[in-house]
Amino acid sequence: MAGAGTLCPVCSTCIHSSDINAHLDRCLLRADARPKKARLDKSACIDNTKKAGISRDRTLLSMFQSTKEHSQVPGGEENVDTDGVLSPNGSTLVTSASVNSNVSVSGPKNARMDFKPLAERLRPETLDDVIGQDKAFGANTLLRTLIEGNEIPSIVFWGPPGCGKTSLAHVIANLCRRRGNTRFVTHSATSATTANIREVIRQAQNEQRLCQRKTILFIDEIHRFNKSQQDTFLPHIENGTITLIGATTENPSFEINGALLSRCRVVVLDKLSVEAVEKILHRAVHSLGASIVNSATDEIEGEFMHPEAAGK
Known part of the structure; x- marks a missing residue:
């Protein structure tokens, strides 16, 4: 029967017998193209997963970085920026800290020595x-x-x-x-x-x-x-x-x-003679701004005195 249709084995569509060959070619081409598209979709999915993983890592990194917080020291107004770890009782053990204060703490001029x-x-x-x-x-x-x-x-x-x-x-x-x-x-x-x-x-x-x-x-x-x-x-x-x-x-x-x-x-x-050693000691006392105390009388000998001792 000329008008009878044939069921397409690829897409299960009823096609006229005279057009079945051309239809099969089109279906097969579409079938060949579909895995490639799926592969593209899969690679896109992998890229999205990687991006999501990077975003999640950045989020976790920011969470850990946020542990560096400025904590107020009780009884003062100094902010301490700490990199620390938790001790067994839950308190933070400071491993490195930079103290920011309105009052600058200045050490000796030659503190490096x-x-x-x-x-x-x-x-x-x-x-x-x-x-x-x-x-x-x-x-x-x-x-x-x-x-x-x-x-x-x-x-x-x-x-x-x-x-x-x-x-x-x-x-x-x-x-x-x-x-x-x-x-x-x-x-x-x-x-x-x-x-x-x-x-x-x-x-x-x-x-x-x-x-x-x-x-x-x-x-x-x-x-x-x-x-x-x-x-x-x-x-x-x-x-x-x-x-x-x-x-x-x-x-x-x-x-x-x-x-x-x-x-x-x-x-x-x-x-070195005794006199030379005594001379070296006196020069050291002068350099350090210290003073020599007579152990017998508790009197300060010499004119050199440490500034802090002078204030007492």
Whole structure:
């Protein structure tokens, strides 16, 4: 029968028999196109899920950041911005805090130095401040004249502990810093390695070639270097790349290579006398603004008094 229809196996639509082939082609094309669209919809869904996840992460991040809150300290008007964690009883343990107040709390002018030991804070700054070594660094001595004239030779300081070897190196470092034409490098033989020394020498060669600057290398406890490590300095002292200053408590004739020792001037430092120690203590009292109290009479000796003590 010419008018009879045929059921489409793809879309289940009744189609005239003469049009069934063309209809099937269209249905199949639509069927092929449908998975692609579904894939596009799926990728779009994944993108939306990722965006939702990012938004949720940002929300959570903002929630955690909101724990940094300004809390008012009881009995005052200071706001503390805290990064803390909760203790077992629920209170906040402050790990870092910045205190904002209308009243600025100002520490001492040199508060950064308060972390240093007292001996480090009171080291002499100039040769005039050096006490107890007049034989080596007194007025009109050869070594003092050389140092003040910026003609510092290679030196080995030999003396007992506490006589001022490191302090003298500190004075020379200050002189170099003020003049600006000399680089001063400090190392300790107890921790430095041969690689550290070679790196200093390499930098000294560059400084000499590019900036026309000398390099002074101070090695504390130089006797702790073995013979091969001490030999590292020899050629560079000879050609003027570095000026070596060493400090030792041991007899350099036994602990330092003869070749290296012959290229250095040995300066023997004396043990500080009682008068020198007393002078150093009085200067420290003056520098700290403290006062000396007589234990027998409880009377304050001297004119130096800490400002807080003066107000009591």
